[in-house]
Amino acid sequence: MIEALQFDFMRNALMAGALVSVVCGIIGTFVVINRIVFISGGIAHAAYGGIGLGYFLKFNPVLGAIVFSVASALGMGAVQRKTRQRADTIIGVMWAIGMALGIIFVDLTEGYKADLMSYLFGSILTVPSSDLLIMLVLDVIVVALVMLFYKELLAISFDETFATVENVPVDAIYMILLCMIAFTVVMLMRVVGLIMVIALLTMPAAISGQFVKDMKKVMVLASILGVIFTTTGLWLSYLLNLTSGATIILVSGAAYLLSLAVKPLMRRAHSESTG
C-alpha cells in the first residue's frame, strides 16, 4: 500500500474516498432514518440521463449528472409529497426514463465513448484532479447546508407532523434534503458507480446506527466507517487487481453483515453484565 501511494492516481483515489465518505456518512444517515432508500436509488439512476447528455453535447458528464439528479430529486420529491397514492410507481418510472434517456444520448454520440462504464461501475482509480475539486465543492455545500438546517432536518425526520405544527417549512426542508442526496449520489457515482451508489450511501449509516444512538454521532461514525471501507476496498482492488467499486461494496457489505451478527451478541453480553 505504501509504495502505491507514490502514484498520483492512488493518492487521488484515497482523497476521493475520504471526500465521499464525509457526505456519505451525513446524508446516508438521513436516508436511512427517513427510509428513503428507494427514492435515493431513483435519483441515482436518473442521473445517467445527464451523463448521456454530457457525452452527446461534449461537456463534463459529471455536470450533466448533477443537473439530472437534482431535477429528478425535485420531481420525485414533488410526486411523493403531492400524490399520496402510487408514488413509488411514479418514482420507478422516472428512474427508468432517466436511464433510458442516458442510453439514447450515448447511442447518438459519435466516436469512442471513453470510460462510460466507469460511471456505471465506478472507477475511483481514474478520478482526475478536476473531479476532486467538484467533490470538494459539493462536500462543502452539503456540510454547510446540514449545519444550517440541522434542527429542521432532525425535526422533519423524527416527527413531521409536529414540525408542521411548529411552522417549520417542512416541504422546503425535505426538498433541500433530496437535493443533498442528489449531490451525494453524483459524488459516489465516481467511486462505486451508479449501480452500487445506494449500497455505499446506506451501509455505513446503517451500521453505525446500530451502535450509537445520537444522530450526530451516527453521522461521524458513519463517515469514519466510509473512509475505512473505501480505503480497504481500494487496497484490495490494488492487491488483487479487481474492480475497485465492487471491492469497496463487498467490504462494506461484509462489515454490515458482521454488524448484524455482532449486535445480538453484544446485547446478550450487556444484559449478562448488568443483570
Next chain:
Amino acid sequence: MRRAETTDMPREVISVQHLWAGYNGEPVLEDVNLSVRELDFIGLIGPNGGGKTTLLKVLLGLLPPTQGQARIMGKSIKEGRQYVGYVPQAVEFDRDFPISVWDVARMGRLGHCRLLQRYTAEDDEIVTEALRSVDMLDLCERPIGALSGGQRQRVYVARALATKPQILLLDEPMASVDTQVSVSFYDLLSRLNKHVTILMISHDISAISSYVKTVGCLNRRLFYHGDKQITPDMLEAAYQCPIDLIAHGVPHRVFPEHIVEEVRS
C-alpha cells in the same frame, strides 16, 4: 349555578363554528360547534372513524375545513397554532431513531426559533423546566427508543410544554399504555391543567370520565353540553348502539344515577 358563571366566563381559547371537514369530498365532520374556555379540560370520546382525529387535524392546521371556521385565541389556525402544544398518539414509532430525550423535548422550541438560528440558553432553560415538570429530567440523555410507552408520552408532553402553550391538544395519549401508567399520566395532566387548557381525544371512556372537567361525544357531529356527565342520549347519538358499548365494559359510574336533576335542570 350555570347562569351565574356566564357573567364571569373565562375567555374563549378555541372556537369552532359550523365546521365541516373531510377527505376527498366525503365529510367526516358535520356542522361541529365547540367553544373551549380557558383552563377547561375537555375529553372528546367517540367511535373509530367518528372524526376525532379529523377535528384535531383541523385544529392543528393539517387539514383545511371545507366549510365553517375554527379559530384559536381569536386568530386563524395558521397563526393561532403557535399557542397549541400537540401531543401525538403513542403508536408507530421507530425505536432505532438515534435521538435523545433532550433533543426530542427541545423540538418544542422550533416554533420560537427561526431558520438558521441556533437554540439559545433560554430555550435550554425552558426545555429543562418542561422535562422537570413531567419528571423526565433525569432521563434526558437516554435515547427515546429506550423508554417505556408511558415515559415516552411524558416526553411528548414535555415537548408540547416547551412550546409554552396556552392549550394542550392530546390525541389518544394513552392508546397503547397499561392502566397503572395511564393513571399517573392523567394525574400529571390534572396538575398541568392548573395553568393550561387541555383538549384530549380518546376512546377510553372510563379514564376520561374520572379526570376531565367536561366530556363531549364525537361521531360526525359533536354532542357537547359543557358537562362532565356523559348522558345516555349523547352516547346513543354518538355511538348509535349504547348497549354494545356497555357490553364492552364501561364502568357504571360514567352514567350518573341522577341524570334527571343534573342535566335537565
